[in-house]
Amino acid sequence: MKDEITIQTRREFLRHTVLAGALSWTVPTFVANTFSALQADAADQTTQTTTGRDGTILVVLQMAGGNDGLNTVVPFTNDYYHRARPRIGLAESKVLRVNSDVGLHPALTGFKDLYDAGRLAIVQGVGYPNPNRSHFRSTEIWQTASDSARFERYGWLGRYFDNACSGCDPTVGVCIGRQMPEAFTAKQPTGVSLDNPQNYRFMAGGQSRPGQPTSMEDSFRKLNQPEAETPENSGGTIAALSGPVRHSGSALDFLERTALDAQVSSDKIRSIASRVDNLAAYPGSQLGNSLKLVAKLIGGGLPTRVFYVSQGGYDTHTNQTNTQERLLKDLGDSVSAFVEDMKGQRNLPRVLVMTFSEFGRRVAENANGGTDHGAAAPMFVIGDKVKAGLLGQYPSLAPADLFQGDLKFNVDFRSVYAAVLESWLKTRSEPILGRRFTPLQIV
């Protein structure tokens, strides 16, 4: 890749512009904050540095729409299960047996192989108290790690970035797609999103003459850098600019910040994507392509701690059988290809994949061969270092044990998050989750 790399990291950008005074920029709020964070950096041991070569990586995989957990990890010997699901229930002969009582959906051959290889943990009966059956609210609860009745302003990964990664390169969080997940919402917006590396740049077009002081490219970069110096906040007082100014938190602030992050990450990401090859065959689905790109970015050493990918379509109110089969096959095949790729890169020991869905579905099937919104469901955690096997307890399906027709949870999802934060991302979980959740022994 011959592209000139103008700005490597936000940190470098700040050094070259704000500190070295190559151009006399001042600082909108967010840069001031980043700057203060950098100053505090050396003293602050909790701030994580990311080199892109070591350090652990978390891949969060969202199964949007509310995956039916009962037909994913199937309690095939349970009478209540078959009675509640005369039409869509899966017979013992069909499931991929994990033990004498539960088995995986027949389409999850990819996961079965991972399970047999000791790389898949199934956390059973995950949920939270007072479950909410709205897609949006429940997704929000998972994304912000909040209590059911509490509204949190920032996402759980955003709070991780705020707590442990301030001053990091913006690519510390990468979302594959066009929208940022709510989980990334942070006090200091962090993370980038992309889906196609080739278009992830300012395309100056044929009329530009790069390198010249008045080329489009250069003008573009100047137009998208933070506000120039104005008399009221000149150089020496930057560190004191704790929370001013007139457009603190405005839409423009946010746009300026995003524009800067885009520039900082663009050259690097395109260069990696063109130089790294995938070492496994992925399904041609959206999820497959997303994980393919994640694998390239890991292989190229992007200093990322958290990747976010998603797969939609799990809201199976009608004719569930075919839809879920297609989705789970895609899921299992995509993830196992990704694991293969990581193995080939020798990066597998650094990578952990965690799946979640906003809720499971009702125990009883409905009249349309589907299922309605429910509560507790399983999560999957995949990697070289997971404690493979079944974790937690399968919730009871006995009608007397259900709450409004739904499974009761045994494992709070935040104790899975706590485990990932503490044992995998090596950071304290209380400041991020708001209080102590006993980490589940997953890694």
Next chain:
Amino acid sequence: MLHRFRQAAPAFFLKPCNITLRLSLRMLSRISWQRWDFTAAAHLLNRAGFGGPPTEIARLVALGPAQAVSYFVDYERVPDSPPNPAWAEPDPERAERLRAARDASPEERRKMQQEMQKNQREHIIELRAWWLRRMASGPRPLQEKMTLFWHGHFATSAEKVRDAYLMWRQNDLFRRLATGNWLEMLVAVAKDPAMLIWLDQAQSRKEHPNENFAREVMELFTLGEGHYTERDVTEAARALTGWSYDRQDEDFVERPMWHDRGAKTIFGETGYFNGQDFLEMLVARPQAARFITAKVWNYFAGTPPSAELTDALAATFRNGGNNFKPLLRTMFLSEEFYSPSIIRDQVKSPVQWLVGSVRVLERPLPPPLVCVGLTRNLGQDLFAPPNVKGWDGGLSWITTNTLLSRYNEAATLLQGDVSPITGGMFANRPNANKQFLRRVSQVRVGGVDVDKLFTEEERTDASALIPALERRLLQAKFKPEQEKVLRDYLDGQRGMNEGAILNAIRLVMSTPEYQLT
């Protein structure tokens, strides 16, 4: 911070006016003539419509606030009868084709279905372009803006409905009742075929009521989370049973045999309620007026209303018989709507970005397929919202990905360069991508005629061009250093030729500021 053209007149200039509502003593008082300037008129044009060139803004300034607002709100006075898409009517051969498909061999059936789906996909693309044209050049901007509001509110996707005619019909409903009565709209939507399919109401019967519509109508359409109980959901679902869809007639049908005739308890009231009763109970709740007026305000003002303002909006709405037209008139004439914190602080939606851009650039919309690619890349596919909650909007339109796409797609509109969309679109669907590439490479997008936009002086003198760019593209001043960058750029070119001017426009469109309206 953007520098506005003129400072607002202080509030004490306000003339006392006839005040009937106690609340309006403090809230929603009328904007004065003194405040009615280029910035205010541009703000109204941007928000109540899709923006426009300086000549249109000047016309609104001359009209004065009451007349200008009336131009938007009283749109029935403006004749408007553009043709509908050719296929936008019930298909007389539909029943026959369904029968033929049923009797065909599996292989033939698969072929027929593929053919039908392909047709539907083409029609949806045509439908998107048809609607975008109405927004970009139709004579009733507010009607289209409200239609877009309703599409985002009752967010229904063709991905599940899979029938362009039904999607058009729903769109037509939103347009017809755009500023009408709330209950009338709600009942019409509940009986709308696309909605009946989208939220599974069509299949809901007394043996197994489907809760999908019952839940979303309370959570997302009328009350909001926390203003109903789980019991209300299951009971409302029972009340709604029997409201269904007839595939043969392609129309709403009431199926008495499917209706649960038993007593239901909704919001603590017990009775033998049916769907109509339930919707009337919903609209009668005080929270319903607060919920919908707050959402309308947020849509136009770009920021949620304070509790006090919400009370005032809800009161205005109720006093106007739960009709949207008087609410909108009051809003667009209110001091609050023109407060400095609201002006130029809303992130343009992708549709606003596209339609607004072609309007200020005075160029036609690109061909349908290109329009679809442009908005999809920016995160908004008309007739295919991501879910029933619609697009989150606001800051969530902006990610590093979509921001770079906006910057690059400016080149599509200015210079006809389609590469920003051929690369990104369908990045995740390789096969669709190939076909799309082939088709897009055959269309001509066209560019912008700078002679039309700028006077000769502006086209030859950077000092004249820069203020002209400000007025046309931002309706606000550049920051001093941005102005310098543009001037340096123009000075560095060999003369002010068309290419240089187009690139200067591109640079303005590739700033954070241009993404705001």
